Amino acid sequence: MTMPPDPCRNSQAPENAGPALAWIARGVAAIFICMALGTPVHAGTSPWFEATGGAVRLISAGGAAAADGTYRAALEIRTEPGWKTYWRYPGDSGIGTSADFSGSQNIASAALAFPAPERHEDPYSTTIGYEGGAVLPIVVKPASAGGDATLVTDVSLGLCREVCVPVSTRLEIPLGPDTARDTTNDKAIAAALAKVPEPASPGDPLSVTGVEIESGTPAIFRFTAHLAAPDSPTDLFVEGPEGSYLSVPALASRDGATAVFTLSSEGLVHEGGTATLRLTLVNGAKAVEQRWTLNTSAMD
Incomplete structure (x- = not known):
């Protein structure tokens, strides 16, 4: 049986060469075949991990790093009809979403970001999360610029x-300039990044402008917020220091561009007379995030 010629083998032109252009064309074609055979293209998507109620996987935009040297990836969560998943803080009950990237290779840092979540209420509790699945962006900084990397996520x-x-x-996926560009993943990650809350300070068009502590057992926090879109729905989510188990704030009043939310201090971990809260304020299609340090000495 005669084996077909190896297009990648270096050879001389045959003695009875045909027209020069035909021979050159064959040579160029062989070069492209060799390049295709010698350059593997890795998928920018991990297999789905299936579970009761949904599935999860890693995706990436693929291709070379962005101008700032980072790669864009995401944790994609798929839920079945009627099922939901949780934000980083679940609210009254549930399991918050978290990711550990310490098993990654050639990665200096990786940060999981969360688009603005939604409030879900039932007769038993109020929780924070997403219905219909979620795409949680991951901004990845490689340890060696321009090199291949492996994103490993527990x-x-x-x-x-x-x-x-x-x-x-x-879950794991390869990252690097040799990975194939995936326009579908790229669009999904970009859309999710656009929904991640932006940093804000008191006085910004959309921000929490004041926090008061009303004495009692337990004490009550009153958050005053300025809204950028007074006619749009609004919500507030509050996270305490590590170990805290706070409930979800309730909208107490709303007057034009001003909204007031109340929250029980029960479950707040505070030491040394202060506690720093992480506030996520949602107003229509926009969301912002702030840090607010409380003087909790009156609560002790």
Whole structure:
């Protein structure tokens, strides 16, 4: 059996060469075949990890790093009809979503970002999360610029309907200039990044402008917010220091561009007379995030 010629083998022109252009064309074609065979193209998407109520995977935009040297990836969560997943802080119950990237290779840093979440209420609790799935962006900084890297994620999350199903798995994808560009993933990640809350300070068009502590057992926090879109829905989510288990704020009043939310201090961890809160204020299609340090000495 005669084997076909190896297009990647270096050879001389045949003795009875045909027209020069035909021979050159064959040579150019061989070069492109060799390049295709010698340059693997890795998928920018991990397989789905299936669980009761949904599935999770890693995706990336693929291709070379952005101008700032970072790669764009995301944790994609798919939920079945009637199921939901949780924000980083779940609210009254549930399992917050988290990711550990310490097993990655050639990665200096990786940060999981969260688009603005939604409030979900039932007769038993108020939770914070996403219905219909979610794309959580990951901004990745490689340790060696321009080199290949592997993003490894140990992820923990919950999928909930009548019951909450804990999900834990390890996912990984390659990153680097040799990975194929994926326009579908790129658009999904860009859309999710656009929904991540922006930093804000008191006095910005959309911001929390004041926090008061009303004495009692437990004490009550009153958050005053200025709204950029007075006619649009608004919501506030509050996270305390590590170890805190706060509920979800309630909208107490709303008058034009001013909204007031109240929250019980029960479950707040505070030491040394202060506690720093992480505030996420949502107003229509926009969301902002702030840090607010409380003087909690009156609560002790």
